[in-house]
Structure formats: structure tokens, C-alpha cells
Amino acid sequence: MRLHSRLALVFTLVATTVVAQTKVTPPKNKYTPEQDVKIGREAAAEVRQQYPIITDDQIEGYLERLGDRLVSAAPAEFKRPQFEYSFTPVNLKDINAFALPGGPMFVNRGMIEAATGEGEVAGVMAHELAHVLLRHGTANATKAQGFQIGALAGAIAGAVVGGGLGQVISQGSQFGLGTWLMKYSREYEKQADLVGAQIMARAGYDPRELARMFETIQKQGGGSPPQWLSSHPNPGNRTQYITQEAAQLQIGPRPDDSGFTRTRSRFASLAPARTMTDLERNAGKNGGGNGESNRAPVAVGRVGDPVPPPARQYRTVQGGQLFQVSVPSNWTELASNTFVKYVPQNAYGQSGGQEVMTHGVELGVTRASSRDLRQATDALVEGFVRSNQDMRVAGEQRSVQLSGRTAILTPLEGRSVLGGVEHVDVYTTLLADGNLFYHLAVAPDRDIDEYSVAFNRVARSIRINDR
Ligand SMILES: [Zn+2]
Numbered sequence: 189m190r191l192h193s194r195l196a197l198v199f200t201l202v203a204t205t206v207v208a209q210t211k212v213t214p215p216k217n218k219y220t221p222e223q224d225v226k227i228g229r230e231a232a233a234e235v236r237q238q239y240p241i242i243t244d245d246q247i248e249g250y251l252e253r254l255g256d257r258l259v260s261a262a263p264a265e266f267k268r269p270q271f272e273y274s275f276t277p278v279n280l281k282d283i284n285a286f287a288l289p290g291g292p293m294f295v296n297r298g299m300i301e302a303a304t305g306e307g308e309v310a311g312v313m314a315h316e317l318a319h320v321l322l323r324h325g326t327a328n329a330t331k332a333q334g335f336q337i338g339a340l341a342g343a344i345a346g347a348v349v350g351g352g353l354g355q356v357i358s359q360g361s362q363f364g365l366g367t368w369l370m371k372y373s374r375e376y377e378k379q380a381d382l383v384g385a386q387i388m389a390r391a392g393y394d395p396r397e398l399a400r401m402f403e404t405i406q407k408q409g410g411g412s413p414p415q416w417l418s419s420h421p422n423p424g425n426r427t428q429y430i431t432q433e434a435a436q437l438q439i440g441p442r443p444d445d446s447g448f449t450r451t452r453s454r455f456a457s458l459a460p461a462r463t464m465t466d467l468e469r470n471a472g473k474n475g476g477g478n479g480e481s482n483r484a485p486v487a488v489g490r491v492g493d494p495v496p497p498p499a500r501q502y503r504t505v506q507g508g509q510l511f512q513v514s515v516p517s518n519w520t521e522l523a524s525n526t527f528v529k530y531v532p533q534n535a536y537g538q539s540g541g542q543e544v545m546t547h548g549v550e551l552g553v554t555r556a557s558s559r560d561l562r563q564a565t566d567a568l569v570e571g572f573v574r575s576n577q578d579m580r581v582a583g584e585q586r587s588v589q590l591s592g593r594t595a596i597l598t599p600l601e602g603r604s605v606l607g608g609v610e611h612v613d614v615y616t617t618l619l620a621d622g623n624l625f626y627h628l629a630v631a632p633d634r635d636i637d638e639y640s641v642a643f644n645r646v647a648r649s650i651r652i653n654d655r
Contacts, residue, residue: 208436210382212322214266215375219326221268221290227326228290229272235294240462242277242297246454250447251275251295254306257443258314261390263383266321273320275313281461283408284416287316289325297461299416300452302404306445310388311398315420318383324376371621374423381423385430389437399430487537488520491605495534495547495635498642504649505530507551511591511625514649516642519548527552530646539605546606547639549629549646556624564624565596565616572614578603579612590617590627591652604632611636615647620654 219227242248255275259267273291280296287293293316295309303309319325372380385395405416455461498516505521506512507528519530529536531548538544557567565585573579582601589595595617604610615627627650631639 209386210433210436212379212383214322214379215324215327216330217323217327218330219289219323221270221323223289224268224323224326225270225272225290228288228292231288232274232292232294235288235292236276239294239467240279240459242279242458244277244454244458247277247451250451251277253447254310255293255313255317257391258310258317258387261387261440262317262321263386266383268321271320273317279458279461280464280467282464283405284464285312285316286416286419287320289320289323291320293317293320297455297458300448301455302408303401303448304404305397306443306448307388307393307397308401308404309448310391310393311384311395311401312416314387314391314393315380315384315398317387318380319372319376322376322379322383324372324380327376328372371419372421374421377420378423378429380420381426381430382433385433386437389434389439392440392443394439395434395437396431399427402426488522488531489534489537491534491537491539491544491546493534495532497635497638498532502645502649510553510654511551511650511652513551513646513651515549515646544605545630546604546610547631547635549627549643551625551627551650553619553623553625556618556622559618559622561594561596561616561618564618565598565614568616568624568626569598569600569614572600572612576602582611588615590615590625590647591650593617593652606632609633613643617652619652625652625654 252275255273259273271291274293276292276294277300278294278296281298282296283298283302285293285295285299293313295313299312300309303312381398384398388395388398402422496518499518501517502514503517504512504514513530515530516532519532520536522529522531522536527550529545529548529550531545535547536543536545554568556564558564562585569581573581579600579602581598583599585599586597587594588597595615598614598616600612600614602610602612610630610632612628612630617625619625627647629639629643629646631643
């Protein structure tokens with residue numbers, strides 16, 4: 189009899205937990221869990237090379253134990269035997285943590301220092317773990333077209349290493365998708381919050397500490413929101429629905445959290461934490477934060493020497509997975525973090541101590557200052573005008589089509605280093621991820637007739653794939 193009643197009690201408890209928690213269905217995904225692992229492993233290797241990883245037995249051990257506890261508390265239906273979880277501390281001040289497909293997770297020292305207790309750190313980690321379990325990274329890629337694994341790993345590494353939005357890598361193949369991949373939709377955010385709350389409860393933490401950590405992160409923002417919030421947007425009523433979910437969950441026995449305080453005092457023995465901004469700045473100096481960026485040659489021929497007319501022959505080139513464009517076959521490609529240029533011989537190089545492009549086109553992605561195309565365009569143009577002496581808007585902006593979508597054409601004029609007036613046409617259109625795609629074409633007035641034919645053809649050939 190005694191055994192029986194005990195069984196009945198156990199049964200009731202289990203039934204309550206299962207029925208009460210919100211059911212979450214992982215989004216559509218055309219990748220296999222093995223592919224998640226491969227992509228995450230490659231991106232993690234890149235991160236380990238570029239980030240100041242903390243090597244300290246005590247801190248590493250603490251994070252690992254905390255992570256393992258969360259993994260054991262993860263819902264069985266989402267667990268994948270293939271996944272390779274790891275929890276790596278990073279000596280960065282920024283309040284951030286991120287997880288890559290298949291399991292690797294990185295937690296900044298700044299995140300642990302901003303938390304008021306272990307429960308808050310566990311909250312952010314549980315949320316990140318939920319993204320891994322629900323396979324949101326590759327689900328994002330599933331929404332994009334024609335993706336290749338190598339490109340995806342590179343894009344994820346680029347997004348992570350490159351830091352904030354607008355830092356997009358090209359590396360020849362994955363142009364523009366980095367930030368898009370690492371930015372979760374509001375729907376995915378809510379899923380990660382709910383599954384994260386469920387994991388926390390089972391691991392012995394009050395899920396409301398997750399909500400509290402979000403508030404802490406928000407407050408730390410100051411002028412600009414912390415990076416974590418730009419890739420994990422608030423779906424709205426975050427605190428409210430987490431609190432509601434918490435009320436329905438059974439919280440397991442509270443674990444020993446003395447490691448939290450020990451870890452925090454241990455930080456004092458490390459080198460001072462750096463910031464993402466330091467990291468990016470140094471990466472720029474050393475010729476490549478993500479390995480490949482900033483390696484564009486400083487010149488294509490010599491500025492001032494004759495520039496040949498555009499070839500009649502065109503070649504089609506890929507801007508990673510984001511766009512394709514046809515350019516005259518005698519133009520050279522120059523790729524950088526956020527843009528790619530195609531320039532004729534002698535049209536790009538140093539002049540008067542500055543980098544100049546006298547003829548050619550540039551296609552790029554930048555952070556849109558507004559969701560309104562007109563406003564975002566104006567902000568971009570203002571930036572051009574401010575950074576180029578003698579540059580000014582020369583005529584009416586026009587509504588045009590670019591790759592079958594609404595775009596704005598802004599005509600600018602400046603002074604060419606070759607003498608006389610130069611014309612710069614700027615095309616802008618918003619991308620699905622909220623970033624601004626731009627295409628600009630520049631040529632001096634004396635060559636404009638010859639070049640405008642080519643420019644029109646180039647603009648018409650642009651195909652953007654961001655959905
Ligand atoms: Zn998230």
C-alpha cells in the first residue's frame with residue numbers, strides 16, 4: 189500500500205509538470221543535427237582564436253558545472269545525442285553570452301559580473317541553451333535560400349567575431365548574412381524564454397531570475413542597447429510571460445551556488461577585461477579581426493593613370509549568399525567587412541593621403557538607422573556627405589526599383605581627385621533583417637557618358653536574396 193501511494197504521488201507530480209508548462213514546437217529546419225554540430229564546431233574554433241578566452245581551472249570548472257546542470261535539466265524531446273556542449277568563459281567586459289549551433293556556448297565575464305546571483309547567470313545560459321536545443325541558428329538559415337554549410341559556419345563566426353550589427357563579413361562567400369543569422373526573431377525569443385524557464389525550474393532556479401537578468405541587461409545599456417539585446421530582441425511583455433510560466437512550473441531543489449561568489453572574486457586575479465570595441469579596433473589594425481577582413485589591396489593600379497572604359501563583356505559575381513551582380517569583366521573586386529567594390533584599373537588607391545575610388549561601384553550593407561527607407565537613406569547619405577568634403581546632394585531623390593523591390597536613388601556630386609565634378613548615384617533598399625543595402629556608382633563628369641551605360645546595366649543586374 190505504501191509503495192502504491194508513493195507511486196501515485198510521483199505520477200501526479202510528473203503529470204502536473206508536463207501538462208502545465210507551455211508546449212514549444214521547434215521551427216522548420218532543413219539541416220540535420222550533425223550539420224548543426226559541424227557548423228558550431230567551425231564557428232567556435234574561430235571564436236576561440238579571436239576572443240580573449242579565460243583559462244582558469246576554477247572559473248572554467250564553475251561554468252562547466254553550471255552548464256552541465258542545465259543540460260541535464262533540458263526537456264528530453266529536444267536533446268540530441270550528437271550535440272557537443274561546452275561552456276567557455278571570455279574575458280570581455282560587455283554583458284553578453286552566445287551559443288552556436290550544436291552546443292558551444294561562450295559567456296562573457298561582464299555578464300557574470302553584472303548578475304546579482306547565480307540564478308541570473310543560469311537564466312541567460314538556459315535561454316542560450318534553449319536556442320541550441322530548438323536549433324534556431326540553422327532554422328534561421330533554413331529561411332534563407334541556397335545555403336551551404338561552409339558559408340553558414342563562416343557567417344556565424346563572422347557575426348559573432350565581428351560584433352555588433354552592421355559588421356558584416358564578405359570573405360567572398362557569405363556576404364551580408366552574418367548578422368541576419370545571429371539575430372533571432374521575436375517568435376524564437378519567446379520560445380527560448382519559455383524553454384529556458386522550464387530548464388531553469390528543473391535545475392532548481394526560479395525562472396523569474398531570467399526576467400530579472402533581462403532587466404539588468406536593459407539597464408546597463410546607457411546610450412546604446414547592449415549587444416545581447418540586439419540579437420535577442422524583446423518579444424514584448426517578457427517579464428510578464430516568464431512570470432506566468434514560472435507560476436506553473438515546479439522548481440527543483442536549489443543547487444549549491446557558492447561557486448558564483450568564488451568565481452567573481454577569482455576574476456580579480458585575471459588581466460582586466462577588454463571590450464568588444466577594443467577587440468574590433470585591434471582587429472582592424474592587425475589586418476583582420478575575423479581573419480579575412482581588411483585585406484583589400486591598397487590600390488588597383490595607380491590613381492591618376494588612364495582608366496580604361498568598361499569592358500563590353502560582363503561577368504556575374506556573388507556577394508556571398510546575399511546578392512549577385514554583373515559587372516564589366518575588366519573590373520577588379522575589392523572585398524571588405526561590410527561592402528564589396530568593383531573598380532577598373534587605376535581607379536582605386538591613395539591620393540592626398542586618402543583612399544579614393546574615382547570610378548566604379550560599391551555594394552554594401554549597413555545598419556539602418558530607421559525602418560523607414562527614406563529616413564534610413566537620408567542618414568546614410570548624410571554620413572557620405574559628412575565624410576567627403578565637397579560632396580552634396582545634387583537633385584531630387586527618386587523612387588526606383590532595385591532587384592524588384594522599392595528603392596531610392598539619391599544623386600550626389602563631389603569633386604573628383606582627377607579634377608572636375610564627380611557623380612555619385614546611391615541606391616538604397618531595406619533588407620528583411622532591417623539592415624540597409626546600398627549600391628553606389630561613381631565616375632568623374634568627363635567619363636560619365638561612357639560609364640552611365642555600364643552603371644545602369646550593373647544596377648539592373650543586382651539580385652538580392654535575403655528571404
Ligand atoms: Zn535569445
